[in-house]
Amino acid sequence: xEHRTLGKQGLTASAIGYGAMGISMxxxxxxxxxxxxxxxxxxxxxxxxxxxxxxxxxxxxxxIVGRAVAGFRDDVVIATKFGxxxxxxxxxxxxxxxxxxxxxLRNLGVDRIDVxxxxxxxxxxxxxxxxxxxxELVESGKVAYLxxxxxxxxxIRRAHAVHPVSxxxxxxxxxxxxxxxxxxxxxxxxxxFVAYSPLGRGFITGTAKPAGQYEPTDMRNTDPRWQPGxxxxxxxxxxxxxxxxxxxxxxxxxxxxxxxxxxREYVVPIPGxxxxxxxxxxxxxxxxxxxxxxxxxxxxxxPDGGFGARYTEGYVPTWD
Numbered sequence: 001x002e003h004r005t006l007g008k009q010g011l012t013a014s015a016i017g018y019g020a021m022g023i024s025m026x027x028x029x030x031x032x033x034x035x036x037x038x039x040x041x042x043x044x045x046x047x048x049x050x051x052x053x054x055x056x057x058x059x060x061x062x063x064i065v066g067r068a069v070a071g072f073r074d075d076v077v078i079a080t081k082f083g084x085x086x087x088x089x090x091x092x093x094x095x096x097x098x099x100x101x102x103x104x105l106r107n108l109g110v111d112r113i114d115v116x117x118x119x120x121x122x123x124x125x126x127x128x129x130x131x132x133x134x135x136e137l138v139e140s141g142k143v144a145y146l147x148x149x150x151x152x153x154x155x156i157r158r159a160h161a162v163h164p165v166s167x168x169x170x171x172x173x174x175x176x177x178x179x180x181x182x183x184x185x186x187x188x189x190x191x192x193f194v195a196y197s198p199l200g201r202g203f204i205t206g207t208a209k210p211a212g213q214y215e216p217t218d219m220r221n222t223d224p225r226w227q228p229g230x231x232x233x234x235x236x237x238x239x240x241x242x243x244x245x246x247x248x249x250x251x252x253x254x255x256x257x258x259x260x261x262x263x264r265e266y267v268v269p270i271p272g273x274x275x276x277x278x279x280x281x282x283x284x285x286x287x288x289x290x291x292x293x294x295x296x297x298x299x300x301x302x303p304d305g306g307f308g309a310r311y312t313e314g315y316v317p318t319w320d
Contacts, residue, residue: 001046001286004268006192007166011115011145013077015261015286017049018042018279019196019272020065024057032064034274039068041276043076045283051169051194051270052108053081053119054100062107070109079115079194080104081149083122092122094133101142117147117169120317127151127159135163147194152319153185160189167192172267174241174256174298175200175225175234175306182319183264195260198269200225200306204256205278206238223308230308240301250288253278257285259298 002015023035039050052065062080069076082100083092104113116137118130137143145166148156159165168186170179172195179193186193199205203225211226220226225234238252245255253271260269271282290298 001048001283003048004192004266006194006266006268007145007164008190009145009164009166011077011166011192013049013268014047015268016047016257016283017051017194017268017270018047019270020050020052020061021056022272023064023274024061031274034276035064036068038274038276038279039065042279042283043069043072045280046286047279047283048076049079049194049268049270050076051079051196053117054104055081055084055119058086059103059107062104063109066108066110073110077114078108078110079117079147080108080113081117081119083119090120090122090124092118092125092130094129097130097133098137101137105142112142112144114144115147115167116143116145117149117167118151119149121148121151121155121320127155128162131159131162131165138163150317150319153182154320156182156185156189156191160191165189165191167194169194169196171195171197171310172260172263172269173198173200173306174204174259174302176310177305180263186266187264192266192268193264195267195269198260198271199253199256200234203234203306204238204241205253206242206251208235208238223311225306225308225310227308230306233307237302237306241298244294244297244301248288248294250285251281253281254285254288255290255298257282258288258290259295261286262290262295 003012004015005012052061082097083090085091134146146163147167149169172179211221214220242252245252257269
């Protein structure tokens with residue numbers, strides 16, 4: 001699989017990565033063995049970028065990822081995140097960062113975290129203090145690269161001035177385009193971009209059901225895009241995308257991932273799945289080339305993204 005460069009500090013990753021969150025949270029009951037099999041199949045297919053976080057099961061997801069990649073750890077990039085509290089507040093105090101990193105190293109069974117993200121910007125801790133603390137962890141060898149998640153241009157610049165930011169992670173897909181406004185800042189500073197939820201939290205796979213038909217713990221029961229008035233329009237759009245994909249001999253998921261890879265050469269999507277079969281499908285998207293006519297057709301179907309906000313009111317991160 002093609003590799004892409006993320007930032008100017010030496011970080012490279014497969015063009016398509018793997019997001020492990022769904023093994024442990026947000027999308028109903030997970031299965032550890034199934035998740036590990038999906039991770040290992042991803043590696044077999046050339047995926048070298050694996051994403052987890054302290055938040056995902058409070059260490060349990062990191063343990064699963066660590067066990068899954070143990071046999072090829074030196075061949076892959078492991079990314080994890082700090083910054084949430086168990087009450088879903090934020091805590092990016094330097095002392096807490098160091099505590100989380102030590103826990104994550106144990107959970108993952110590694111001696112170095114390749115990419116360490118601040119999971120969400122902490123309004124109570126200056127980003128300069130956060131970048132400085134991660135910089136010290138880089139100097140100590142516990143961390144290789146600093147990343148930010150859901151941060152805006154001003155925050156990115158302030159952090160980058162203290163310690164180089166290699167990558168920004170934010171939701172980005174055919175359904176969610178807002179982050180494109182930040183790309184000029186990333187290009188100016190030489191920062192890579194990782195797209196989470198690149199398949200619209202599963203909507204773009206063509207398997208969406210109305211809100212209320214998922215397990216009680218599934219976030220899609222409350223996601224605005226699954227609610228009446230939005231879901232119908234989104235289903236229609238996915239059906240149109242499916243026709244375009246079928247004409248190309250691809251699935252709608254592959255079309256959506258291939259589209260993301262055309263947006264910028266420094267964009268790496270990290271689709272998540274507990275299915276080895278889906279991993280195989282997703283990985284094949286890296287070999288798909290889209291023509292200008294096909295890109296124009298995709299734009300005509302979803303010129304401004306999907307219908308409905310990406311989070312319920314009050315939860316959307318504020319970019320600064």
